[in-house]
Amino acid sequence: MLDPWSLQVLVAVGERGSFSAAATALSLTQPAVSRQVAGLERRLGVRLFSRDARGVRPTPAGAVAIELARDSLSRLRDLEARLATFAQLESGELRMAAFPSVNTHFVPEAVRRFGRLHPGVALSLRQLEQAALLPSVRDGRIDLALLTDWHLYDEPRAAREAPLGADLPRADVEDVELVPLLDEVLQVVLPAQHPLARRRRIKLADLSGETWIDGAHPDCLGPVAPLAQALGAEPRIGFWCDDWSGKQALVAAGVGVMLMPTLAAVAIRRDLVLRPTTPVLPSRRLYAVTPRPQFRAPAVTAMLEVLTDLAAHSR
Numbered sequence: 372m373l374d375p376w377s378l379q380v381l382v383a384v385g386e387r388g389s390f391s392a393a394a395t396a397l398s399l400t401q402p403a404v405s406r407q408v409a410g411l412e413r414r415l416g417v418r419l420f421s422r423d424a425r426g427v428r429p430t431p432a433g434a435v436a437i438e439l440a441r442d443s444l445s446r447l448r449d450l451e452a453r454l455a456t457f458a459q460l461e462s463g464e465l466r467m468a469a470f471p472s473v474n475t476h477f478v479p480e481a482v483r484r485f486g487r488l489h490p491g492v493a494l495s496l497r498q499l500e501q502a503a504l505l506p507s508v509r510d511g512r513i514d515l516a517l518l519t520d521w522h523l524y525d526e527p528r529a530a531r532e533a534p535l536g537a538d539l540p541r542a543d544v545e546d547v548e549l550v551p552l553l554d555e556v557l558q559v560v561l562p563a564q565h566p567l568a569r570r571r572r573i574k575l576a577d578l579s580g581e582t583w584i585d586g587a588h589p590d591c592l593g594p595v596a597p598l599a600q601a602l603g604a605e606p607r608i609g610f611w612c613d614d615w616s617g618k619q620a621l622v623a624a625g626v627g628v629m630l631m632p633t634l635a636a637v638a639i640r641r642d643l644v645l646r647p648t649t650p651v652l653p654s655r656r657l658y659a660v661t662p663r664p665q666f667r668a669p670a671v672t673a674m675l676e677v678l679t680d681l682a683a684h685s686r
Contacts, residue, residue, distance in 0.1 A: 373414075375447055378440040380407040381419065385437035389426035411436075464493040465670040468504055469517040472590045472635040473657070475615055477685065478517065484677050492670050501588055508660045509546050514671050517678075519555075520656040521589040548661050550675060552682035554654040555633040557593065558645050562625050565644075573646045575601035582609035582627040584618050592630055593655065601650055619643060634685060657682070 383393035384404065394401045412419050419433035429437055465485075469478050474496075482494060497513055504516040505523075559578065561568050567577060575598070583606040585591050590613070592598055592606060599605045610627055612618045618629055619640045631645060632655055639645055659678050661671050 373411075375444065377407060377411055378444055380404055381411060381440050382437055382444065384408060384420065384427060385429050385433065388428065392426075460489045460669055460673055461491040463491075463668065463670050464495065465515065465668075465674055466495050466497055466513040467515050467517075467674070468497045468499045468507065468513050470501060470504075470519075470589060471587075471613065471615055472632055473517050475635045475638040477634045477681065481674070481677050481681055484681065485674055488677070489670070489673060492673075494674075505547065505660060508662065511662075514661070514668060515674055516660045517552075518658055518660055519589045520658070521593060546663065548663050548667075550659040550661065550679075552657045552659055552678055553633070553686050554656050556647070556654055557630045557632055557652040558636070558647050560619070560622050560629050560631045560639065561644050561646065562623055563642050563644050564625070565628075568644045568646075570646065572649050574649050575652075576603060578628060579603050582607055584608075584610045584612060584621050584627040584629040586611065586618060586629075587613040589655070590615070590632075590635075594653065597650075597653055598630075601648070601652075 380393065380397065380399075383396050384390060387393045387396060390404045390408070391401045393399075394404045397404070408419060415432075415436070417432040418430050419436055420427040421430055467478070467482075478496065482496070485492070485494060499507055499513070499516075501518075501522065504513075504518050507513045508516050559573050559575075561573070567573055579602045583592065585608045592608075610621050612621060615635060615638065621627055622629055623640060623642050630652070631639065634657070636645055659675055661667055661675065
């Protein structure tokens with residue numbers, strides 16, 4: 372395959388009509404240009420220029436070669452210019468995926484900030500099965516995912532039911548980077564008229580008779596063992612709802628209570644109260660998952676900066 376530098380020499384000689392003039396334009400010596408053209412002729416197997424006392428002129432093959440070389444160099448310049456817009460975040464795309472509780476406020480705010488900083492990048496938020504978040508980053512189907520350490524168990528259901536302190540198998544995180552953002556605190560949500568709502572801190576043991584509202588992983592009651600230990604029994608789950616608005620509506624209706632992580636708390640209804648618990652439940656770590664740094668697109672790095680800054684002010 373011909374290299375771009377050889378094409379530049381070919382075009383320069385064709386446009387200036389002499390090796391010496393092309394050499395001056397390219398900051399080369401005249402013998403260097405002659406050798407370059409001779410090498411091209413040997414490689415292509417055709418004469419590109421006719422030499423005479425007045426200089427050189429293209430042969431019919433040389434005229435075609437010069438025209439095609441100009442076109443190739445123009446395309447290469449266009450390639451460099453277009454790719455530079457990706458590096459400078461003037462264009463490109465960023466495909467994200469997350470889960471419901473971070474989509475209540477955290478992700479929309481990150482999208483807003485990123486869009487203001489980099490309006491030329493097309494940002495999209497994809498809806499994926501929770502188990503597919505990590506593999507989708509690894510396979511290149513999405514560029515960045517938000518997930519929690521609860522996602523990192525190979526078997527989420529087994530993790531929920533395992534005894535406290537059990538050694539559980541972790542998901543494969545090879546070929547991806549886990550960037551910790553913050554640790555979310557889990558608090559209990561009660562109707563404003565609940566008998567315990569006036570307390571500043573709720574003893575979990577006092578909720579042993581309550582009905583609980585659960586949801587899809589990871590927006591669920593989490594590892595059940597610590598909660599069950601504090602309640603003195605397994606939590607009685609009466610309602611399942613994956614939607615945060617629906618879960619809050621069930622609590623407001625007085626039919627149950629639920630847990631809410633830090634990043635969903637900003638969207639809590641006014642007729643509900645959010646209270647810390649005694650004992651404090653284990654926190655939930657939020658991660659951004661991206662390709663390894665050497666394979667990370669500039670837009671991903673830029674979004675990581677937005678997420679890190681936003682997380683620092685969300686603690």
